[in-house]
Amino acid sequence: MGKRYFCDYCDRSFQDNLHNRKKHLNGVQHLRSKKSWYDLFRNAAAILQEEQSKKPCRKFLQTGQCDFGSNCRFSHMTEEDLEKLNAQVQEERRREQQEDGADVLGGTIEEWLEKRAKRLSLVQNRYRSPPPPLLLSVMLSMVAWGLFLALLLTPLATHVKP
Structure with a gap:
């Protein structure tokens, strides 16, 4: 054999x-x-796209069964099924965006840019007056540190006057 x-x-x-x-x-x-x-192994988005492009199967809607089964070129999904599938696709997309670190709240780019502009203008308006005391002390200590480093790094001969 x-x-x-x-x-x-x-x-x-x-x-x-x-x-x-x-x-x-x-x-x-x-x-x-x-x-x-x-x-x-098909994902919900591919199934939804395919089912939305098909017309409803009359035989399936009338009798609840179709002789062609999964090979039928018409859709066997009801409006409720399509809505559930659409919700599942939206949930998968939201989860995917969340994993990618994208903005979970959604919206358009324009909305995000508007929110960002408002946030930046608030930050800029907050510090138009003199900086708060803590920030001022940090800035002064940085200036003092810079002077100390400048003195430390310059040659000793320039510090002594003859």
């Missing part, structure tokens, strides 16, 4: 030669099994 080919999608095996393998890989059963396998 020769080599055997096992198809993981269809869960069956057959004699491995070019003709049999080609015939199986192009077969309807294999293509359906392969599609159903990859559909398990």
